[in-house]
Each structure stands twice: as structure tokens, then as C-alpha cells.
Amino acid sequence: MQAKITVTETWLRKHRHLYDGATRHPFIRSIRDGNIDISAFKTWLGQDYIFVRAFVPFVASVLTKAYKGSDDGNGDVEVILGGVAALHDEISWFKKEAFKWGVQLSSIVPQKANQEYCRFLESLISPEVEYTVAAVAFWAIETIYQESFAHCLEDDSKTPPELKETCQRWGNESFGEYCNSLRNIVDRQLEKASDDVITKAEATLLRVLEHEVDFWNMSHRRT
Numbered sequence: 603m604q605a606k607i608t609v610t611e612t613w614l615r616k617h618r619h620l621y622d623g624a625t626r627h628p629f630i631r632s633i634r635d636g637n638i639d640i641s642a643f644k645t646w647l648g649q650d651y652i653f654v655r656a657f658v659p660f661v662a663s664v665l666t667k668a669y670k671g672s673d674d675g676n677g678d679v680e681v682i683l684g685g686v687a688a689l690h691d692e693i694s695w696f697k698k699e700a701f702k703w704g705v706q707l708s709s710i711v712p713q714k715a716n717q718e719y720c721r722f723l724e725s726l727i728s729p730e731v732e733y734t735v736a737a738v739a740f741w742a743i744e745t746i747y748q749e750s751f752a753h754c755l756e757d758d759s760k761t762p763p764e765l766k767e768t769c770q771r772w773g774n775e776s777f778g779e780y781c782n783s784l785r786n787i788v789d790r791q792l793e794k795a796s797d798d799v800i801t802k803a804e805a806t807l808l809r810v811l812e813h814e815v816d817f818w819n820m821s822h823r824r825t
């Protein structure tokens with residue numbers, strides 16, 4: 603029997619080019635090829651710390667929407683709660699890693715692309731944004747990092763040893779399983795969503811992909 607094609611599958615096929623642009627960005631390729639400029643890595647590290655801090659209230663809002671969405675016989679709340687817990691760990695990791703690289707987190711100024719991405723996250727916190735739409739953004743944000751960093755850990759990669767731990771953070775298998783759980787949540791929601799919500803959710807996915815590309819650009823293009 604042929605498995606049914608899910609909505610996310612349709613979207614990923616349709617927007618493959620933009621999706622690959624986000625998951626196979628020159629910044630990621632430079633890590634994978636081992637010719638990353640360490641100052642670009644440090645820029646990314648400091649900026650991503652700021653992003654992750656803004657990501658926390660967004661994920662909390664998705665959690666709230668999952669809870670209020672009430673027919674949660676599927677354990678959405680627990681999956682998302684796992685994401686919140688992982689973020690707590692992630693923030694400690696950023697502090698440790700920044701210290702290691704001599705990056706002063708307290709003096710980091712968010713760059714324009716980061717500010718715009720954080721503002722976008724804030725707009726999604728609004729109760730007027732449906733659970734389905736917010737969950738699509740959440741799934742996409744996590745999955746782009748998972749796929750990007752997993753790419754740097756493939757057998758033929760030349761990722762510098764000192765960056766392997768960073769790649770492991772998002773590229774590891776259990777983070778991959780978590781992303782799959784998010785995808786299942788999203789597909790289950792989309793299955794019963796109105797056309798209007800599906801349209802909004804797809805547009806939100808595209809915005810996430812664009813913001814992710816801009817975010818990588820911010821680190822990569824600095825000289």
C-alpha cells in the first residue's frame with residue numbers, strides 16, 4: 603500500500619530549492635569542508651545565543667497553544683515540553699561555548715537579520731496566530747538546524763574537530779527524532795485544518811526559510 607503523501611512532504615517538494623538554500627548554506631558548507639573562518643563561527647555563536655533567548659518565549663507560546671488546543675490525546679504538549687527543556691540546556695551550552703571561544707555574550711549587539719527574525723517570532727506569539735501555524739514555524743526552525751548540522755557530521759565531511767560538538771548539538775539522532783515528532787504533530791494538525799490556515803501555515807514556512815538564510819548570511823558574509 604502506498605503511504606499517503608503528507609502536507610509537509612508536498613511543501614518540501616514544492617519549495618525544495620529554498621529549503622536546500624537554508625540547509626546547505628555556504629556557512630554550513632564551510633564547516634563541512636573544514637575551511638570555515640573562525641570569526642564567522644564566533645559571530646554565529648553570539649548571534650544565535652540572542653536568537654535562542656528570544657526563541658524560548660516563542661516555544662512557550664506554542665506549548666500554551668498545544669494545551670489550549672485541548673484535543674491533545676497525542677502528546678503534543680509533552681513533545682513541546684521536551685523542546686523547552688532542551689532549550690534550557692542549550693542556553694547553558696552557549697555560555698560555556700562562548701567562554702571557550704572568548705566571545706563576550708553580554709556585549710553582543712543583535713544584527714539586523716537577527717532582530718528581524720526575533721521580531722517575526724514575537725509576531726507568532728500572538729494568540730491570534732493559530733496553533734497549527736505556530737507549530738509549522740517551530741518544526742521548520744528546529745528541522746533546518748537539524749539537517750544543516752547533521753550534514754556536517756556525515757562520513758565524508760571534514761568538519762574541524764573543535765566544531766564537532768556544536769554540530770552534534772543539533773545534528774544528533776535524538777534531535778532528529780524530536781524533529782520527526784514535531785513533523786508528525788504538524789501533519790496531524792494540517793490534516794484537519796481549514797484552507798485558510800493551511801495557506802497561512804505555508805506562507806509561514808516560507809518566511810522561516812527566508813529568515814534562516816538571512817541568519818546564515820549574517821555570519822558568513824562578515825569580513
Ligand SMILES: Cc1ncc(CO)c(N)n1
Nearest residue numbers: 650653654743744747817
Ligand atoms: C537561527 C536559529 N534557527 C534555529 C535554531 C534551532 O534551535 C537556532 N538555534 N537558531
